[in-house]
Amino acid sequence: MVDILRTGLSGLVASQRALATTSHNIANANTPGYSRQRVELANNAPFFAGSPKNPIYVGTGVNVQSISRAYDDFLTQQVRGHNSNVGQSETLDSWISQLDGVLGNGKTGLAPALDQFFGAVQDAANSPASVPARQALLGQAETLASRFRELNGQMTTLREGVNQTLSQTVGEVNALAEGIAKINGAIAQSQGNGDAAPDLLDQRDRLVNDLSRKLPVSTVIQDDGTMNVFVGKGQGLVVGVKASALETVHSTTDPGKLDIRFEKTASSVADFLNGGEIGGMLDFQNKVLDPAQNKLGLMAVGVAQTFNEQHIQGRDLDGNPGAQFFAPPAPKVAANPANAGSGAVTVTIADLGALQPSDYELKYDGANYNLLRLSDNKMVSSSASPPSTADGMQITFSGAPVAGDRFLIQPTRDGAKDFKVAMADPRAFAAADATGGVGNNGNALALAGLQTERKLLDGSSSFHEVQARMTAEVGIQGSSTRASLKAQTALLGQSTQARDNVSGVNLDEEAANLMKYQQAYEAAARVVQVGDSIIQTLLDAVRR
Numbered sequence: 001m002v003d004i005l006r007t008g009l010s011g012l013v014a015s016q017r018a019l020a021t022t023s024h025n026i027a028n029a030n031t032p033g034y035s036r037q038r039v040e041l042a043n044n045a046p047f048f049a050g051s052p053k054n055p056i057y058v059g060t061g062v063n064v065q066s067i068s069r070a071y072d073d074f075l076t077q078q079v080r081g082h083n084s085n086v087g088q089s090e091t092l093d094s095w096i097s098q099l100d101g102v103l104g105n106g107k108t109g110l111a112p113a114l115d116q117f118f119g120a121v122q123d124a125a126n127s128p129a130s131v132p133a134r135q136a137l138l139g140q141a142e143t144l145a146s147r148f149r150e151l152n153g154q155m156t157t158l159r160e161g162v163n164q165t166l167s168q169t170v171g172e173v174n175a176l177a178e179g180i181a182k183i184n185g186a187i188a189q190s191q192g193n194g195d196a197a198p199d200l201l202d203q204r205d206r207l208v209n210d211l212s213r214k215l216p217v218s219t220v221i222q223d224d225g226t227m228n229v230f231v232g233k234g235q236g237l238v239v240g241v242k243a244s245a246l247e248t249v250h251s252t253t254d255p256g257k258l259d260i261r262f263e264k265t266a267s268s269v270a271d272f273l274n275g276g277e278i279g280g281m282l283d284f285q286n287k288v289l290d291p292a293q294n295k296l297g298l299m300a301v302g303v304a305q306t307f308n309e310q311h312i313q314g315r316d317l318d319g320n321p322g323a324q325f326f327a328p329p330a331p332k333v334a335a336n337p338a339n340a341g342s343g344a345v346t347v348t349i350a351d352l353g354a355l356q357p358s359d360y361e362l363k364y365d366g367a368n369y370n371l372l373r374l375s376d377n378k379m380v381s382s383s384a385s386p387p388s389t390a391d392g393m394q395i396t397f398s399g400a401p402v403a404g405d406r407f408l409i410q411p412t413r414d415g416a417k418d419f420k421v422a423m424a425d426p427r428a429f430a431a432a433d434a435t436g437g438v439g440n441n442g443n444a445l446a447l448a449g450l451q452t453e454r455k456l457l458d459g460s461s462s463f464h465e466v467q468a469r470m471t472a473e474v475g476i477q478g479s480s481t482r483a484s485l486k487a488q489t490a491l492l493g494q495s496t497q498a499r500d501n502v503s504g505v506n507l508d509e510e511a512a513n514l515m516k517y518q519q520a521y522e523a524a525a526r527v528v529q530v531g532d533s534i535i536q537t538l539l540d541a542v543r544r
Contacts, residue, residue, distance in 0.1 A: 004531035005535065008062030008524050008525075008528035008530075009105065011520065011524030011527065012527075018039045018520070021038070022513045022517060026507065028365055028505065033202055035071050036070040037070075037506050038062070039064055039066075039067055039419070041286065043062055045060065075495065075498050077219075077500075078498070080208065081216075081344045084212045084276045086213075087212075087280065088279045088283070089279045089280065089488050090280070091280030092288075094487050095289045096481055098158060099155070099158060099292060103292070104475065108150075109151075109467075114463055116143065117137075120137040120140035121448045122448045123136065124429060124444050125444035125448050128441040134317075137426070139226065141325070141423075144419075145420055148299075152414075152416035153417075155292065155293045155380055162281050163299070165281060166281050169281070173211065173246055176214070176449055177229065179207045180229060181406070183203055184204070184240060186200050187201065187226060191363055197241045206383070208227070212276050213277060214230055214276045215422045216275035219229045231272075233272050235267070237270060243343070244262055245262070246262060247260070253336065281490065283320075294375075294410075295357040297413055297465050298415060300412075300418075302463060306352065307447060307450060310411050311325045312324070314446075314447075315443070318427060323422070323430075325429075326422055327418070331393065331409065331410065331411040332414050333345050333409050333410075339402075340402045340404070342456070343397065343398070343399040343405055344399045346395075347409055347411060349392060351389075351392035354391055356411075356457075360408070360411075361407070364403060364405045366403030366404075392411075430443050431444035451463065
């Protein structure tokens with residue numbers, strides 16, 4: 001009789017656990033990242049009630065072995081990968097759209113200012129002795145200079161915005177890593193007492209999924225149930241119950257950018273974060289903003305240098321030789337703060353046509369001076385002596401470097417920032433050539449003709465063509481990114497659906513289970529009631 005009661009009680013407890021788990025599933029049907037839970041049941045060891053010659057085994061009920069979750073690691077990894085790709089494309093698209101708005105506006109872009117300036121040059125050529133026409137030309141020159149500086153300023157603002165957002169995102173990564181490490185501790189403790197709690201595993205997966213949105217990650221489950229999370233080339237962000245923090249610092253190779261590294265180390269991971277929101281921001285800076293700002297600077301350098309070269313060949317209204325019309329922008333050189341030697345580099349522009357809209361790194365390895373063009377990672381020069389000329393640059397090296405010393409050369413980066421009008425007196429505009437007297441317009445016509453001359457990029461492009469190429473490249477990158485975002489969003493949706501088909505809660509199924517376990521509970525309760533009744537009958541008989 002006691003066996004009947006014990007067996008009924010085991011069924012009662014098992015049904016109670018199943019009902020509680022089913023209700024838990026129903027309550028979390030709309031909880032993001034929740035995995036459906038199931039009660040794993042097993043029959044108890046039977047009781048031997050016979051003899052060696054006549055073995056009889058009587059069942060003793062049921063026990064709850066575990067409460068597990070419906071989970072597929074492969075599908076979960078797929079979701080994380082696509083989530084990282086969506087984060088990258090979405091972030092890149094957002095920043096490109098802002099830059100495209102700056103460059104593509106017909107009223108505030110560079111093309112109208114160039115047209116108006118050269119239009120004023122043509123007006124001055126039509127009336128070379130007219131001081132008002134010359135004054136109007138200086139006004140349009142100031143407008144052009146302001147437009148160059150304004151566009152460069154907007155690009156610099158975008159760069160600063162990326163850096164600020166990058167720092168915030170790294171802080172969010174650290175907070176998520178701390179959360180994962182904390183849950184790892186709870187999971188290790190719960191697994192020490194049996195199976196890990198499914199809800200803790202789901203919470204950890206949600207945090208890892210949120211983390212994958214920020215940057216690409218890989219994970220490994222340890223024997224104690226903890227999850228190690230790796231970033232970059234296998235660097236541990238979370239190892240067991242310990243989280244390592246990332247930090248942003250000013251890049252030693254480019255002061256205008258931020259580098260990402262582990263705290264208290266010099267190990268950079270930025271070059272390996274090719275996904276997630278962080279990867280999108282780094283791609284925007286390196287592959288979109290840098291080329292655009294360098295092309296803008298190339299146009300500024302090109303306008304200033306070609307206009308000056310032609311202007312000094314003419315005569316002003318007082319018969320004096322032409323002076324510089326624009327203040328020529330100078331290349332920018334920055335020594336790496338970690339340099340230990342006394343080497344110094346200065347750069348001037350020797351050949352405008354050969355000048356490229358790219359940054360360069362000049363590095364001394366102890367034996368050779370290596371000049372790397374960063375836009376395409378091409379080694380421009382490598383020799384035992386410093387390069388004297390390369391890509392239209394005149395390079396002067398002084399001092400004694402030591403192995404590992406590096407220099408960042410940016411021949412056009414600040415070209416638009418430094419673009420200024422050097423002339424203030426309208427009479428100083430050299431409209432005349434030397435052959436026809438101060439009243440002729442020979443030099444002014446030559447200056448007006450510079451608008452369509454192909455002086456840039458090895459003689460392949462005019463100012464307008466470089467501007468059009470810059471705008472088109474940003475537009476094409478934006479279009480490509482939006483197409484990629486659309487595709488990655490679809491893939492994320494498909495992988496999420498596939499995971500949910502395995503792990504998600506089906507309310508119809510749970511409703512059916514609710515009825516099934518309710519009936520089982522009522523039946524088990526009836527068994528307990530019968531067992532109790534039998535025991536009471538036996539006790540009553542004994543008392544008589």
